[in-house]
Structure formats: structure tokens, C-alpha cells
Amino acid sequence: MFCGMHFGKCLVRSVFLFLESMDKHIENSAEYAGLTVNNGVQQPPMVNPYRTKKQKSPALSVDDYVTGILNKNMTILSQAVTLVESTRAEHQEKAQQVIERCLPFAGKSVRVGITGVPGAGKSTFIDALGMHLVDSGHRLAVLAIDPSSERSKGSILGDKTRMEELSVAKNAFIRPSPSAGSLGGVARKTRETIVLCEAAGFDTIFVETVGVGQSETAVHSMVDFFLLIQLSGTGDELQGIKRGIMEMADGIVINKADGNNIEKANLAKAQFRNALHLFPLPESKCLPKVLTCSAVEKNGIDEVWKMITDYVVFTKGNGFFHEKRQRQAKYWMYETIDEHLRNSFYHNEKIEQMLQEYEKLLLEDKISSFVAANRLLDTYFNKM
Numbered sequence: 001m002f003c004g005m006h007f008g009k010c011l012v013r014s015v016f017l018f019l020e021s022m023d024k025h026i027e028n029s030a031e032y033a034g035l036t037v038n039n040g041v042q043q044p045p046m047v048n049p050y051r052t053k054k055q056k057s058p059a060l061s062v063d064d065y066v067t068g069i070l071n072k073n074m075t076i077l078s079q080a081v082t083l084v085e086s087t088r089a090e091h092q093e094k095a096q097q098v099i100e101r102c103l104p105f106a107g108k109s110v111r112v113g114i115t116g117v118p119g120a121g122k123s124t125f126i127d128a129l130g131m132h133l134v135d136s137g138h139r140l141a142v143l144a145i146d147p148s149s150e151r152s153k154g155s156i157l158g159d160k161t162r163m164e165e166l167s168v169a170k171n172a173f174i175r176p177s178p179s180a181g182s183l184g185g186v187a188r189k190t191r192e193t194i195v196l197c198e199a200a201g202f203d204t205i206f207v208e209t210v211g212v213g214q215s216e217t218a219v220h221s222m223v224d225f226f227l228l229i230q231l232s233g234t235g236d237e238l239q240g241i242k243r244g245i246m247e248m249a250d251g252i253v254i255n256k257a258d259g260n261n262i263e264k265a266n267l268a269k270a271q272f273r274n275a276l277h278l279f280p281l282p283e284s285k286c287l288p289k290v291l292t293c294s295a296v297e298k299n300g301i302d303e304v305w306k307m308i309t310d311y312v313v314f315t316k317g318n319g320f321f322h323e324k325r326q327r328q329a330k331y332w333m334y335e336t337i338d339e340h341l342r343n344s345f346y347h348n349e350k351i352e353q354m355l356q357e358y359e360k361l362l363l364e365d366k367i368s369s370f371v372a373a374n375r376l377l378d379t380y381f382n383k384m
Contacts, residue, residue, distance in 0.1 A: 062101065072200050080098055080196050084189050106194075106199050108203065110205070111207065111222065111224045112205065113207045116228060121295050123208070124163075126166070128296075139202045143205065145177055145208065190222065191332055194207075216248060225251065232268035250286070254291070256294060276288055285314075
């Protein structure tokens with residue numbers, strides 16, 4: 001036992017002396033006079049010393065934006081879209097001036113809304129149809145509304161990765177936009193972006209929605225042709241026949257009609273055609289067609305575009321095309337008024353203070369929701 005303790009103490013002392021000698025740089029002692037110690041490798045700095053600070057680009061004027069857009073400058077067009085999407089008051093004021101200056105050069109494109117359930121292959125379909133148009137000499141702009149997370153408020157904005165060919169095509173412009181929890185605001189900004197794209201010389205505009213849901217009404221009110229992408233082989237096809245979305249559709253395409261799925265796609269096509277005959281004739285007087293295609297194999301893509309162009313020619317002939325655009329312009333005037341009133345109400349300093357007070361009263365059951373809302377509105381309109 002004593003030997004063990006003595007050995008342990010000796011070991012600790014030896015380690016201590018070794019560390020102490022290391023600390024005193026034993027190589028500098030007289031007995032090592034012939035020893036040469038080389039300097040270590042000098043570590044590079046954390047920041048690149050040759051890096052020059054990037055000069056901030058000067059802000060573009062309204063004239064710069066308009067001139068760049070009319071000259072088909074894609075960089076300036078992208079910057080103008082960013083300006084439109086900005087929520088800052090000074091950016092919005094400048095954006096409205098740019099849009100107003102671009103309006104006389106807009107309105108000459110064919111606007112197509114594309115929707116469908118998630119997984120229906122919308123992005124792949126747009127890639128295939130878009131390349132068909134670009135190869136035919138068209139200039140195409142794709143505006144994709146990407147859903148934002150309700151928790152993090154973030155968006156993937158990954159539509160370009162699914163449009164592999166179109167994203168690098170010379171005469172194509174793809175712009176994903178986050179919904180950011182405010183569908184009405186994004187829809188309005190998408191409509192304004194359409195004006196900028198048309199002024200930049202794009203003759204075809206695709207607007208891809210987040211999927212079947214409330215966004216369809218907003219997108220339907222800004223396009224000339226509303227295309228519904230459906231799938232087959234996912235169960236009872238009648239489950240996909242919902243009156244609201246079917247009544248809005250100007251055409252239906254059964255995607256992924258390839259391989260072992262061709263027979264199921266043709267069956268779904270017949271079922272959708274039968275269902276459409278149960279609905280009243282649309283205002284356009286043009287009964288929606290149902291087609292099948294394979295976006296991956298690029299089969300049936302040209303027939304889809306022919307369906308769209310035939311519809312445009314028909315509706316321009318009977319006057320519905322122009323009438324629909326006028327109706328849409330009036331609709332968006334009222335929508336813009338509603339949005340501005342809402343923003344003005346919630347950004348009112350007095351209302352912001354009162355909202356916290358009335359929320360507390362609501363939680364304590366001392367006031368009803370309707371009374372609280374009426375009092376806040378009365379205060380806003382200076383009635384109290």
C-alpha cells in the first residue's frame with residue numbers, strides 16, 4: 001500500500017516537472033546550445049487581406065427601371081419585381097410609378113393560370129410546355145407562388161430546380177414568390193408583375209398557384225385561361241370533381257399518362273368529360289376540353305397548347321376575352337382598396353394601442369368580439 005502511494009506521488013511529481021520544463025522552454029538551456037528551433041507556420045488571417053469592400057450600387061430611378069424593362073433587361077426586370085414585392089412605403093411609391101409608366105406597353109400577352117393538387121406535376125408540366133413555347137419562338141414568363149410556412153414564415157422557392165430546362169432557356173423568365181401568409185397581397189403583386197413582364201416583351205405569362213385551395217380564385221381573376229392539372233390512378237376519380245374548381249377551369253389535363261398509367265388516365269379523362277356535361281355552359285360559351293399528357297415524356301404537350309390558343313381565338317371572336325379583362329381590372333381596383341384600408345387600420349398608432357386593451361377584455365369575457373370590433377372601427381373613423 002505504501003509503495004503504491006509513493007509510486008503515485010513520484011509519477012505526479014515527474015509529470016509536474018515535465019510540464020514545468022515545457023513551460024520554461026528546456027531547449028533554451030545551456031546543455032542544448034547547439035539546438036536550433038524553427039518558427040512555426042504562420043496562420044493566415046481570418047479575413048482575406050486582398051478583399052476590397054464592394055461598393056453599393058446606386059439606387060435606380062423610375063426612368064432607369066422603365067428604360068431597362070422596355071429594353072428587355074432581365075436584371076432590371078428582376079430588380080423591379082423585387083421593388084414591387086417590397087413592403088417599404090418609399091419602394092411602393094416608386095413601384096407604382098414604374099407600373100403606371102409600363103401600363104401602355106402591357107396587355108398584349110396570353111395569361112395562363114395553372115393549378116392542381118400537390119404532386120400533380122405542375123412544375124414539370126410547365127417545364128415541358130414552356131420549352132415547347134420557347135422552341136417555337138415565344139418569350140415566356142413564369143410567376144410561381146410558393147407557399148410559406150405558417151411557423152417559420154419561410155419558403156423554399158425551389159420551382160427553378162424542378163424546371164431544369166426552362167430555368168436556363170434564353171427567352172424564359174422564372175420568378176418564384178413567397179405567399180408569406182398574405183395571399184391577397186401576393187396575388188396583387190403578381191398581377192403587377194404581369195404588367196412589368198408584358199412591358200418587357202413576354203408574349204406568354206404562366207401563373208402557377210400553390211395548389212388547390214383559396215389561391216385559385218385570386219389567380220383565376222388575373223388570367224385569360226385557367227388550366228387544371230389532375231392525376232389518375234389515385235382512387236375514385238369522382239373525388240377530384242369538385243364543383244368550385246371545375247367551374248373555374250377552362251381546360252383540364254390528366255398528367256402522368258405514361259407507362260402503366262395510360263389506361264387509367266384515359267378512364268379519368270372520360271369521367272371528367274362526363275362530369276363537365278353536367279355543369280351549365282361557361283360564360284365564355286366554350287365547353288372545357290379534357291386532355292391527357294405526359295410531362296416527363298413530353299407527349300400531348302402540343303395538343304395542350306393548341307387547346308389554349310383555340311380558346312383565346314374563340315373568346316376574342318365573341319368578345320368575352322376583352323370583357324373578362326375589363327371585369328378583372330375592376331375586381332382588382334376593389335381588392336386594392338380593401339388591402340389599403342386593412343393596412344391603414346392595423347398600422348394606425350391609436351388602434352395598435354387599443355387592440356392590446358380589447359384583446360385583454362376579450363380573454364376576460366368582459367366584452368364580445370363584435371362589440372370590440374365595432375368600437376375599434378368607430379375609433380378609426382373618428383366616431384368616438
